[in-house]
Amino acid sequence: MNEIIAIIIAAVLSWINFVLIDTWMGLPEQPGVRGADVIGRSVKRRGGDLAGGFFQGNIVCSPDASAGTLLASAACYTIGTPEGGLIAAVLVYFGNRLCADPGYAGTTGALSITCIIFAASYIGIGPADFIVGMVLAIVTIQGLHHPLASKLLGRIAEKMGRHTKLT
């Protein structure tokens, strides 16, 4: 029972982390590559929001802060707490540049989740809980119901001043 509470807390922490960093780095504003445009317009055609669709398409087409969160927690679990996150940040940067993306979101997400894991290890939440929590968080965005998730993301983007200007 104690383990389930730890997983839920880790899921909430990583959801807040990657949604805030991705929105701040301007993912809902414009599609970075052309594949994200296709996915965003398809989500809008099924009754969603365009900014949330661009957000989901950008996550599919290049490793952003969501990938940085997952890979940094995996590296912290297997390598060691401060060093693994730094190594994962460098590898995520190279992978980001291979996908024609500037790479700000991925490295920022990896470094910030390293700090969060280092702080949360004092209250008994290990890096293994953060791996499962990140997968649960990405399932709520990409896996359950796309129009509702895109409307929620669009509302967050509008509140932070990053809503798209395209139509």
Add this chain to the structure above:
Amino acid sequence: MYPFLDLITLTTVSVGVLLIGTAGIILLKKPMDKVIMFALLQGGFIGLIVSAKYLDVAVAAAVFDPISTVIMLIAITKLDEIRKKKIKSQEDGFFA
């Protein structure tokens, strides 16, 4: 307490993903859907190699996967252009 939960390991999950990918490649009609299910099958394949702990083979397979996908996509795009051009030229031939 739950005896069926012990059955779920990396090996059985990878075999399940492989079977789902194979069924998708056989059942779906359009070529692009077949390519998407092929990308799903690659994930199950790498998981199966990792569960047997052949890690160097797994790294090589993971590096060579996008290359094979890109080659198949080039072939599909080219074939589609050729077929559309053929239909267009046939219509022009009939009407002109």
Add this chain to the structure above:
Amino acid sequence: MLIQILGIIVLLMALRTLFAQDRSERMLYLNAMSFGIAGLMALYIQTPFGAIIAITYFIASTISSNAIAYSIGRVKNEIILDE
């Protein structure tokens, strides 16, 4: 406990990929399944090489997703010659 949760998520996402309606909807489910498999490999191999292989697999699958999504936009409705 952790591996079982991830395994159920991966199988569920694979089934939703098979029975999805739209083509770009399949890409989103495929990405969620790829997250699950990368986490599962890192939990199963508990040495530093496990992290390296998880990072390599995830970035390679993202590159192939990028290529597929780019050519979905180019090939709108393709012609199939059956019978």
Add this chain to the structure above:
Amino acid sequence: MIIHANVLITILSYILAIVSVMVVGLLLRIPILPERPMRYSFTISIIFPTSVLAIGFTAILFKLGYNGMLVAVVVGVLTAIFAKYFLESLLPKPLTEESS
């Protein structure tokens, strides 16, 4: 909580790596910040990605068994030279858009 002396030395080594990469980068005239709008620019600057590369390479060398502050300083100098002369050709800027 108890902070051992080893942890302090490790944190000090990372800070030393960042300081040395900043000094050598300023000598080599790498720009400090990318131009505005900052989140879409591909310019190589000191804050990003040179500092991130420096602490990442330092962490890789620490896990391989080479400890000490001298390693951090040497890695900082080498990373600055690498980012100035080789990174642009290793990871080229993508073409403006697919014009097809």
